[in-house]
Amino acid sequence: MTAQFDSAALFGRWTGDVLGRGQLDLVPALVADTYFQHTQEGNSNLSAGELADAMAREAVAAPGQRHIIDDFAVLPGWIWLRYRVAQGEGSAEQVAFSGLQLYRVEAGKLAEGWGARTAPGVDWAAPIAGAPPPPMDEGEEPVDLPLRAHLTWAYTEEIWKSGRSDLHPEYFDAPFYRHDALGNSVQLQTAAIYRGVAQAVAANPGLRFRTFNSALSDRHSWSRWQASSPGGAGLTWLDSGRLQVFRFRNNRMAETWTLGANPGVTWDDDA
Incomplete structure (x- = not known):
């Protein structure tokens, strides 16, 4: 199994099953025995079980939240994410925060992560006051x-x-x-x-x-x-x-x- 396939398969299960559907029982199968975590507050080593427990506490504190992946890159040995965490649907949707995350993949599992979040309530997808939406892909030149x-x-x-x-x-x-x-x-x-x-x-x-x-x-x-x-x-x-x-x-x-x-x-x- 190649490193690229490792990263792609892991990305699908982690973002879809764990972050998307809250299947925290899958964390031990997707995270290394020792996971090196780097957050805004500092650095720590966690077992896969400890990471699952921390995620479970967040889920209990904020029930119904879901991750929305806005941009991502899946490369051999690495996964990059830009995301938002939201509650509700449609016009009732409220964004709790936005974030950036980098994962290092080793042997098909998440081995290390660097992540940071915005202040509470910051929705990076919200319109910018007094400015038109950023133009996206219309008339895009070939990628160089x-x-x-x-x-x-x-x-x-x-x-x-x-x-x-x-x-x-x-x-x-x-x-x-x-x-x-x-x-x-x-x-x-x-x-x-x-x-x-x-x-x-x-x-x-x-x-x-x-x-x-x-x-x-x-x-x-x-x-x-x-x-x-x-x-x-x-x-x-x-x-x-x-x-x-x-x-x-x-x-x-x-x-x-x-x-x-x-x-x-x-x-x-x-x-």
């Missing part, structure tokens, strides 16, 4: 994965490291949509993106990024990273683990979602 890989790399290595506003404005769709943990979903023009980057770089000399995991799917790039700055000021996400997803449209960055650990929670012993 090498170009998208370069854009994802250059966003950090060229734009963020330099703080320059004259580098590659063609990288971004106009307008660009950004979503964060507090529900601050905004529509930005390219100039505003670069202005924010330049201000952050100027206030944080020596800003350094480390990417621990990254992946490309047809319409998205996914990454787990951490930033540090010896003279940092004003960036709450310094020195804490982060998960980020970019959505591409016509081979440009069109939308991004970012979540991470609480300040000072690194997710990595050597970070």
